[in-house]
Amino acid sequence: MKSKSLPILIILVLFTNLLAACNLPTRDPGNSALTPTPNYLQTAQGMVAMTLTQLSEAITDQSATLVIAQTGGQPPDEHGYPMIIVSKEMNCREGTSTSFPKVGILEAGSQTEVFGMDINRQYFLIRNPDNPQDFCWIWGYYATPLGETTNLPLFTPMPTPMSTLTPDPPADFYTIYTKLDACVGWYLELKIWNTGNTVWSSGSLVARDLVTKAETPVRVSNQFEDWMGCTSTSLIQNDLAPGESGSIHTHDFIDNPRGHTILVMVTLCTLNGLAGTCLTKDVTFTP
16 A cells, blocks of 8 residues: 655655745855846846936936926927037026026037027027036027927026016117227227127217317228227127127228327117117217
8 A cells, every 4th residue: 555645745845846946046056146137137127227217317307497387398309309509608597588697608619408498489498518417598599409499398487586676688788999090090999898688780980089070981890890900800700799799990080089089979780781770879088
């Protein structure tokens, strides 16, 4: 008569071995290191890590613009955010006007990613060039997109800081006499600063010697440049954006006006050829 306990014993041994095989982690008999995690587990862990990284980055981006309310637009496609390149040095500000503090500077010729635009599509939201962990706004006048920007998120303007609850300055400029120089005759050079909120694209000068009553012809220019004698230097600007400065000079006097009181009428306009919105100011000095 065969014993009935043998089959039961065999089942118990097989069950015990199965449990031992399921205990993780196991050790390789020839190596003290842990047995590597199976590939499918590594893949799952990698996906979780990637998701958390993306979530962290999203939270960082949102916290930097927490006070801005998104009003429209679609997220960028799989190719990433579009780039822009700036043709002039640009101030990067906390908000979308000159009322906000400057927090960084984007050098002329620089390229950078764009993460959004204001609802008027006049300013770009970029990483702060001086602090990549933060974000700031640059004026889009001198920025050229290098990719499609129509799908960028649009943001409502941030409230103007309480400490500067004043409107943007109107179109304006400030000018001073800088030098008297000679070419065919004698001309005067003036320095102009754009202290308003528009771009000056052209200007004119007419000078009058209040001692001899001599007057120069009106000189019209579509650029702002320094001169040395009869030659223009390399300091040439096609226009003056808010905060920028440049030089402009008169036509020649026949006689040297040094030591005489001079009255110069300066006119700046927003378009070439003295077109658009114009502003005229008089300045008096003695060279």
